[in-house]
Amino acid sequence: MRKVKTKYDLNVLLRIVNVFVCGVCIYLYNICEDNTLVNIITLILVCIFAVENIGMLVYEKRKRNPFVIILVIVMTVFYMLRIATILHMPASVSIFGFSFIPSVIALNDTMIFILLSNAAMFAGFYFSEKYCEIQKKKIGEADGFPQIKNAVIIIALAVLICFCDVLSFSPLGRLNGFIQTFLNRNTIMLFTFTMLSYHYDGISPRNRILFAAAIIAMVILTTLSGSRSGILTVSVAMLMGILAVKKRIVFNKKIVFAGLLIVPLSIVLFTAATLKQNLGIKDKLSTQYLFEDSGSNSFNFELVNRYLPQLYYRLGFLDYSTELIANRQKFAQIINGQYYAESIVDNVLTPGFDVFGTQRTSNSMRFIRNEEPIPGREQIEKFYHTDQMGIYGDYYVFFNGYPALIVFLFSGFLFQFVFNTLKSENALKTCIYRAVLINIFYIWLNSFGMDWFIFDLIVAIITTFLFARYYVSNRRRKIVFRIEPRKKPIGTHSVAQEI
Secondary structure (H helix, E strand, C coil), X not given: CCCCCCCEXXXXXXXXHHHHHHHHXXXXXXXXXXXXXCCHHHHHHHHHXXXXXXXXXXXXXXXXXXXXXXXXXXXXXXXXXXXXXXXXXXXXXXXXXXXXXXXXXXXXXXXHHHHHHHHHHHHHHHHHHHHHHXXXXXXXXXXXXXXXHHHHHHHHHHHXXXXXXXXXXXXXXXXXXXXXXXXXXXXXXXXXXXXXXXXXHHCCHHHHHHHHHHHHHHHHHHHHCCCCCHHHHHHHHXXXXXXXXXXXXXXXXXXXXXXXXXXXXXXXXXXXXHHHHHHCCCCCCCCHHHXXXXXXXXXXXXXXXXXXXXXXXXXXXXXXXXXHHHCHHHHCCCCCHHHHHHHHHHHHHCCCCCXXXXXXHHHHHHHHHCCCCCCCHHHHHHCCCXXXXXXXXXXXXXXXXXXXXXXXXXXXHHXXXXXXXXXXXXXXXXXXXXXXXXXXXXXXXXXXXXXXXXXXXXXXXXXXXXXXXXXXXXXXXXXXXXXXCCCCCCCCCCEXXXX
């Protein structure tokens, strides 16, 4: 008798993870002595987060919704889990000598606002789904031919362009940076995973291995070039590609086990990239820095433990939202309609020159935090630094507090409406458009400011316009002529000849 393979729905796994995170937070709270930034109310709010997430997942199981999955993943990994990491390593809150979280009261207030914002967003998804139920349309004709050759060429081109600096190979000179913008490797990966998910059964094992090798190479190159988000970027792109095609994700035991192995691997890669940044190695791609202090056993588990607070900080999106919500009036001088409009003109609509001399909000955050004047371009170039803001803190400051909940409701409705009404003549192209929209939603959630989001939105649209067509097959079998005898003999059939 043939064994039936057990499948695990991502929806169910996320529910289990939410319960597990709650348990970890409660356990750490009871054994940790330094709880100055976490109190019993914080734990209650973590449990409410889990209840809200699980409630959205129960709905998602009946009405498949990629936005709900992305929202719950972000909330679980980058917000709920942050409470556990603060309890485990309180020093991760102030690794730069200051704390993004001024007090436990500020943290709790932020969590309450985020809970309400997510409820408003979910209401937007729900009402939009109801509105679109009577308007659902076919997403296009099936795509019959996976464009393997085109996908490989585009990935190879993206790798060559995006990593030519660290490979000491830059034949395009100053044009390289401009080309990188519109040959965005993250969007190209998104196209690739969408195509692979759509045509998976029609792709040979050899070609699957080829794509796997290309993606692994991209992760390694990203890490060795100093970026600390290689695995995360690839995992998110894969997730979005599958959600755009299938609207649900299921795993077998092997994939779940592989996922568990990726967690420690990602920690090691994060440590390696951080070590390279700290050593100031920027001019070339090299692994030598991992072993240059091998006599003192520098790259070992002690080193990983040393950089663990930085990893916790990087995953702690809750910190950024708390800082903005707790200091709304301070940051309002760069998070307002006039500043954003000027920044969009200077940094998005007029590349290469300034009209107002206004820098991106994300680049100016550190100056406002230190109560310094709003910086000019020379200061930004000399002390370049970006701060993630998160959509919750950004909107809280911009819309003057809780009125932002109305905007979250409308935003949820709009994302869902566009997703449900997107269509093209080709089903795969529709899936690619939807994958891009899901990615835009993810970028929006993890905001670096509305000005930067507008830039990312334009880049995503242009990249899609330029390259999505090459992943789609336009070849169709056409009947050139058909021979039909006037009298059909008994026992014979009409014959259609295709040329």
